[in-house]
Amino acid sequence: MLNGDDALDTQASVRRANLRRALQLVFREPGTQTRAGIARATGLTAATASSLVAELIDLQLIAEGAQAASTGGKRATTLSIDAAHHLILVLVVRPTDARIALVGLDGAEVETRRVAYSEESRDRMLDDALAEIAAAHRDRLLVAGVQLPGTTDGRRVFESVQLGWTDVALADRFEALLGVPVLLVNDVDAEAIAESAREQESSGYRLFIHIGTGIGAAVTLDGELAPGPRDRAGEIGHVQVQFGDAARPCRCGRQGCLESVASMTAMFGDTFDDALDDRAIEALAATADSERLADGARALARTIKLIAAVLDAAEVVIGGPARALGDRFLRLVQAEIDYTATGTANVPVRYADADASISTGVAQVALSSALGVRWSPAQLRAASASHD
Incomplete structure (x- = not known):
């Protein structure tokens, strides 16, 4: 959504980069960040910062919150992550079962399910589960991240001994079902990212x-x-x-x-x-x-x-x-x-941190791919606490 190739349009590229900078500041300090804070942190004018915030609100990525504490003048309005609309789909594929989670932009899991299968039924069971989710949430899905054991370039599974897959175009297959970008992530890479993210x-x-x-x-x-x-x-x-x-x-x-x-x-x-x-x-x-x-x-x-x-x-x-x-x-x-x-x-x-959700790492990779931002460690801890 905020990532893309703007090499041929410098103005659009600068605007997109500034949107990511502003969004990252809100993700770093949700509930306390303000328009004035974004202007100070980026060096942009107050008018430009306000324009960026307005666009991010229109995109349903951030929302206005309570008023900040007074510093002597008019109290500023705080900005928070808008967790009410966009969803990140996380699919963790294992040899005998898969875990599916829908994750809000605040990092909290809003829905989870488990799909058990045999080697023979795996493809059909996974496709059916994703098709069902797409039918129910297609207008809210932003991006999907698929975690699996094996080597991958993010699009294809080169080889997975555990799953018995060799050269499988899995991202293409799942994108056809979900209608949103799909990114494949090695399971250990995802766990390592989750550990660092906290x-x-x-x-x-x-x-x-x-x-x-x-x-x-x-x-x-x-x-x-x-x-x-x-x-x-x-x-x-x-x-x-x-x-x-x-x-x-x-x-x-x-x-x-x-x-x-x-x-x-x-x-x-x-x-x-x-x-x-x-x-x-x-x-x-x-x-x-x-x-x-x-x-x-x-x-x-x-x-x-x-x-x-x-x-x-x-x-x-x-x-x-x-x-x-x-x-x-x-x-x-x-x-x-x-x-x-x-x-x-x-x-x-x-x-590893026992409190880290199984979806944290791959959700973070998917979020960065779609929006170019990361959750803060505090945000992830708060999301984990709310899920518990």
């Missing part, structure tokens, strides 16, 4: 590792995703880490992959599923084979040690269903990496 600032490299039925990683630098030039950064699940008799068969057809020893399925068996809630995973962990857990932690720690040494990472964050493993597993991993290799520094390992 912080005021982040410095240095961070290694984010998702552990579920599969394993993937993402790297952020100063809170920004650091993708590779071929959209394959972080694909560590099928790198060989075990050899000889110790190498276990992996579902990719090879042996000794990291996923074959350190994924939740490898440590718990086929009773594990990404759709399980934390309580069910904790129950599995309580009866898990100690040797398998130790093997998984050891393989994961060796991988972490090497990557962290290459990046000089400030910290390592473990996300996904593995968070339900608790301190026991984290201690096993930390113990394996707590030695100082010559020339390196030890790196702390922690779990």
Whole structure:
């Protein structure tokens, strides 16, 4: 809506950039920002700032709120995010189920649903669910973000071992159903973005590792995703880490992959599923084979040690269903990496923020794609609190 190619129209480009700047200021301080505040922050005239605000109100992106505290003259009117109209559709695709959320411009989930399926019924079930949402909310949908395990350029799924997809034009397919732009996001990238989005600032490299039925990683630098030039950064699940008799068969057809020893399925068996809630995973962990857990932690720690040494990472964050493993597993991993290799520094390992919504990261990517703005950490916390 506010993003686009205005290279051939300088005036339109400047106007669009100023609209994004004004909108970002409201997103950063909803409920306290004013027209005068926008003028001061941007260096624009009061008249131009007022014109920008009027257009953003017409677009149903912001709304007027209460009057600000008096500073001696006429009290200014505050500006807030207009959460009553536009919706961001978030679709989180997993091997046996999908989670669908409609997210308001304030970051709060206004509707959620779960769709369970088999490998044979997956396409039909997803298409039917999206068609139903489009019929009910087509006039309010702004953009859609699809989170999935596998490599993607935002439009096509290059490869997803977990979903059994290779070179699938998924964005085109879903756009035909929804009638709005669709952006595909790797699941680990989305989690890493969600983790950074909830912080005021982040410095240095961070290694984010998702552990579920599969394993993937993402790297952020100063809170920004650091993708590779071929959209394959972080694909560590099928790198060989075990050899000889110790190498276990992996579902990719090879042996000794990291996923074959350190994924939740490898440590718990086929009773594990990404759709399980934390309580069910904790129950599995309580009866898990100690040797398998130790093997998984050891393989994961060796991988972490090497990557962290290459990046000089400030910290390592473990996300996904593995968070339900608790301190026991984290201690096993930390113990394996707590030695100082010559020339390196030890790196702390922690779990991802448990309060972050599963839709936060992909919703943020979709919002930035459509409007060129981001939610503030305070806004995301408030949205999470209102949902709870």
